[in-house]
Amino acid sequence: MKSITIIVPALNEEKNLQKAVKDICQQAEKHGLDYEIIIFDDCSQDKTPEIAEQLAKENPRIKVTHNKTTKGLSYNYKKGIQLASKEYVIMLPGDGENTLEGLIEYIGEADIIIPYVLNPEVRPWIRRVISKTFTFLVNLLGGLNLKYYNGTVIHKTEIVRKIAPLVNDGFGYQAEILTRLIKSGADYKEIGINIQKKQNNTTKAFTLKNFIRVAKTLFRIAKINDNRRV
Numbered sequence: 001m002k003s004i005t006i007i008v009p010a011l012n013e014e015k016n017l018q019k020a021v022k023d024i025c026q027q028a029e030k031h032g033l034d035y036e037i038i039i040f041d042d043c044s045q046d047k048t049p050e051i052a053e054q055l056a057k058e059n060p061r062i063k064v065t066h067n068k069t070t071k072g073l074s075y076n077y078k079k080g081i082q083l084a085s086k087e088y089v090i091m092l093p094g095d096g097e098n099t100l101e102g103l104i105e106y107i108g109e110a111d112i113i114i115p116y117v118l119n120p121e122v123r124p125w126i127r128r129v130i131s132k133t134f135t136f137l138v139n140l141l142g143g144l145n146l147k148y149y150n151g152t153v154i155h156k157t158e159i160v161r162k163i164a165p166l167v168n169d170g171f172g173y174q175a176e177i178l179t180r181l182i183k184s185g186a187d188y189k190e191i192g193i194n195i196q197k198k199q200n201n202t203t204k205a206f207t208l209k210n211f212i213r214v215a216k217t218l219f220r221i222a223k224i225n226d227n228r229r230v
Helices: 017-030 048-058 073-083 125-144 157-166 175-181 208-230
Strands: 003-010 034-041 062-066 088-091 112-117 154-155 188-193
Touching: 003 073, 003 188, 017 034, 017 048, 034 048, 034 073, 048 062, 048 112, 048 157, 048 188, 062 073, 062 112, 073 088, 088 157, 125 175, 125 208, 154 157, 157 175, 175 208
Parallel strands: 003 034, 003 088, 034 062, 112 188
Antiparallel strands: 088 154, 112 154
């Protein structure tokens, strides 16, 4: 039986978390997966912690970690990888924008399953422009030709666990992970998926702090590519 750990970071997601997690459970069970869910309450100030604990009480496959301060997606992702006990691992944020549908059918076909968005129009235009620019730069500097870098990637746990601690924090962490793994010889498959339109269609990703981190990530990706050429 194929197995997967689903990391669910949640910051003030009281309106979305319950449905997002129950959808994940339904999809995993529909496909006969052995799964576990690790919810990271990222120091939420609403009812997210209580909702997460209630979900864990209802389903023994669900575990909850409460962060004392807000750590961000990259921290929660890397911590979740360390805690994962299943063969594959994925992160699905608690806002419910992304699901397992369209991806889990491909588990086991490659070391890495990389999604790209088929319906980008559900996101604000500024996010689409920045995303395309970021993808272009990563491909240029990393010597790759992927369609998308910041999606809900499925990794084989044993290989991503070795790479994740080396990766810079911030918005571009998944791009660096993918570059390192692919350059190291991991095989991958790209899959087009549809995402859900968020009710509150805003993002916390585009802050000055994250732009600085992205610049550092792009520099590191360029160095990875240069080192592989030597």
